[in-house]
Amino acid sequence: MFDYFSLSDAIADVLRARLAGRVAAPERLAVPVPGGVLLSMPAADDTIAIVKNITVHPQNKDLPVIQGEVLVLDAATGRKLAVLDARELTxxxxxxxxxxxxxxxxxxxxxxxxxxxxxxxxxxxxxxxxxxxxxxxxxxxxxxxxxxxxxxxxxxxxxxxxxxxxxxxxxxxxxxxxxxxxxxxxxxxxxxxxxxxxxxxxxxxxxxxxxxxxxxxxxxxxxxxxxxxxxxxxxxxxxxxxxxxxxxxxxxxxxxxxxxxxxxxxxxxxxAIFDLAGARHAMGERREEDARGETL
The missing domain is CATH 3.40.50.720 (NAD(P)-binding Rossmann-like Domain)
Incomplete structure (x- = not known):
């Protein structure tokens, strides 16, 4: 089972980091689209930067209500580290x-x-x-x-x-x-x-x-x-x-x-700070599984 307890601890950590001024995250941008809304949410700390782009279409029947992706970047260089499924991360x-x-x-x-x-x-x-x-x-x-x-x-x-x-x-x-x-x-x-x-x-x-x-x-x-x-x-x-x-x-x-x-x-x-915490947690899991020779 996914480790929600450790992720909740990671959420607490990112909240403390924001209080200390070590996390940057503006309010999310909402753009109306037919039948829903497009949301864009960037955030960064001293290690990684993320941008989450999702659409929310409440009336979807055969497709998920939420769809999108989270781009994870190395904060120091801008190098792309991963693209995560936004629906699961959210x-x-x-x-x-x-x-x-x-x-x-x-x-x-x-x-x-x-x-x-x-x-x-x-x-x-x-x-x-x-x-x-x-x-x-x-x-x-x-x-x-x-x-x-x-x-x-x-x-x-x-x-x-x-x-x-x-x-x-x-x-x-x-x-x-x-x-x-x-x-x-x-x-x-x-x-x-x-x-x-x-x-x-x-x-x-x-x-x-x-x-x-x-x-x-x-x-x-x-x-x-x-x-x-x-x-x-x-x-x-x-x-x-x-x-x-x-x-x-x-x-x-x-x-x-x-x-x-x-x-x-x-x-x-x-x-977005919670997406940042989720991305950090996911990247940590990926490193652990790579070390065991597994894939995420």
Whole structure:
């Protein structure tokens, strides 16, 4: 199984490096295209530079919603080191960011975990939380039940106990961990959750879209992966009209132990520094496998 725990540590390292001024990463460039958006995200540290170019087409049926590549360069010379699949890198690094947040913020890390969505991000988050938190059971909910069943079977093949959540309200009440990984523009679960619930909202990344009920956002403690990006892209918070002084970025938690009570929401919209961490991790894996005479 892919090592999500070590990647979450790499995410923490790159956040510390940015705080120390050793990482450069501008806000991502978004260009509208028919049916979707083209996103371009560069980042660099003193070792490597990356450029991730992806397209996001939420209405794709026979093709992946996210497609693209990540170009990895030697920072000192500009020499091309690798071209990585952006879809896989995005899934892994997003799940690792959520895992890091859950490690720091979740009151009950054992679960059950409710995953809403049955695509690449849902699959990665289920694997990451089971590996990194010791979650014992995963509940899967999807707009299409057949896709939920398929993911349950896939997780079962990996040794993960999973079942379909046919009753969303009951599943939301049961879960101590909730991950929303959909393209929905409207809330995907009711605000009938546990008082100690941890919610990772990862699916939406536009100011018009929100997967989490406004009532829950209004009463929860709020965290984000990147504050400047969230202020313009986190529809879950923008539609709720949050006071941004209530919102704390993940990097402030790395060397602190916050005392929390009540629901916690971690909103992630993505940032190039996490792709940088993912690329560094992937290149490290490649070097290890090359040393063993294997291929990535």
């Amino acid at each position: 899934a892994r690094r997003t799940a690792a960011v959520s895992l890091l947040a859950a490690r720091l913020l979740a009151a009950d890390k054992r679960g059950p975990l409710l995953v809403i969505g049955a695509g690449v991000q849902a699959r990665a988050h289920a694997a990451a939380f089971c590996q990194g938190l010791g979650v014992r059971e995963v509940l899967v909910a999807s707009r299409t039940r057949a896709r939920a069943v398929a993911l349950v079977l896939e997780l079962g093949g990996q040794g993960i106990a999973a079942r379909v959540a046919d009753d969303m309200a009951a599943a939301a009440r049961e879960a101590s961990l909730i991950v929303t990984a959909t393209t929905s523009r409207e809330p995907v679960f009711p605000d009938g959750v546990r008082d100690d619930v941890f919610v990772a909202a990862v699916g939406s990344f536009t100011p018009e879209a929100a997967e989490v009920p406004i009532s829950l956002v209004s009463r929860a403690t709020l965290f984000v992966d990147d504050l400047p990006s969230a202020r313009v892209e986190a529809g879950d918070f923008l539609r709720a009209g949050v006071n941004w002084e209530r919102v704390m970025p993940l990097e402030r938690l790395l060397d602190a132990s916050p005392r929390l009570s009540g629901p916690v929401i971690f909103k992630t919209v993505g940032h």
